[in-house]
């Protein structure tokens with residue numbers, strides 16, 4: 213038996229991602245993911261010229277901070293904020309951007325405030341660093357509007373960072389202009405970094421509800437985005453952070469340690485996806501997939517006559533729902549997994565037990581198959597362990 217004179221710090225795994233990686237390969241229907249029906253390479257490449265460009269690419273490292281052409285296309289997405297290619301760092305998905313941000317700006321012992329329910333990457337990373345992590349909630353009884361009074365109370369001078377996800381994963385809420393202004397005011401008042409995870413921009417169900425960016429509203433805003441969600445291109449593993457040149461340098465130094473660079477082909481393919489006509493084509497395709505999926509979901513919900521409750525999301529292919537059962541969300545997730553060979557995600561992993569998150573944007577037949585398989589399990593859960601609510 214080897215003995216050591218040191219002990220490892222406590223480590224909290226990323227429960228949501230852990231749930232997905234443990235089970236997503238062994239079910240017939242995987243509705244646990246948060247992207248939209250994945251786009252194929254054939255659908256993405258619009259012309260022979262695109263194909264020739266890929267075939268002629270030398271598979272060398274790209275520029276470490278991301279190919280300039282891609283950074284320019286990304287910068288052009290922020291026309292009102294004076295963003296140039298030098299304000300952009302291309303990362304391995306939004307995941308790497310969020311991880312580098314926590315590493316750079318959340319010292320142990322400082323307070324980190326996150327939106328809940330939420331994607332708990334920053335929450336978990338900050339806990340693992342020894343931060344004092346607090347949540348402010350989106351209120352289910354007010355259409356998931358944020359409790360900004362709670363945020364204002366939590367935002368003490370010890371706060372290093374406030375993390376918001378807009379549109380929100382898992383509830384699809386889009387912040388109003390007034391709410392965004394108030395969040396900026398609170399961050400400014402305590403001098404905290406404001407990290408805006410905007411990976412669901414472009415997945416608004418009604419284009420009139422377009423989510424606006426936080427980028428440019430305060431000098432300590434860091435914008436995070438990715439090709440994974442609204443574009444349905446999670447296999448590219450391309451994301452980015454937007455910030456001042458100093459922020460970009462801080463994150464870039466971490467990127468050199470973690471990854472050196474992203475993939476060169478991925479940079480080129482992301483650049484193609486962001487070209488105006490291609491981008492409009494893909495976003496429209498994905499909006500249609502979400503709209504079809506949502507009507508299937510609504511029909512199913514109606515047919516279950518009160519056994520499934522949910523609020524219509526304003527964006528994202530995700531619905532945060534409640535079943536008429538007193539089982540906790542992890543137990544209900546296991547029942548659906550084993551009884552319907554369908555994977556959805558326990559709300560517990562978003563900080564909200566009692567709910568589960570399900571994707572409805574994965575293509576008509578696939579979603580219809582999963583809903584059909586889930587029906588008897590939803591009935592059985594309600595009969596065996598009825599809800600007290």
Ligand SMILES: Cc1ncc(COP(=O)(O)O)c(C=O)c1O
Nearest residue numbers: 246305306307331381438440451
């Ligand atoms: C809100 C949010 N941010 C970041 C990510 C990370 O995504 P990716 O690394 O694929 O860009 C996810 C993935 O589920 C997410 O939902």
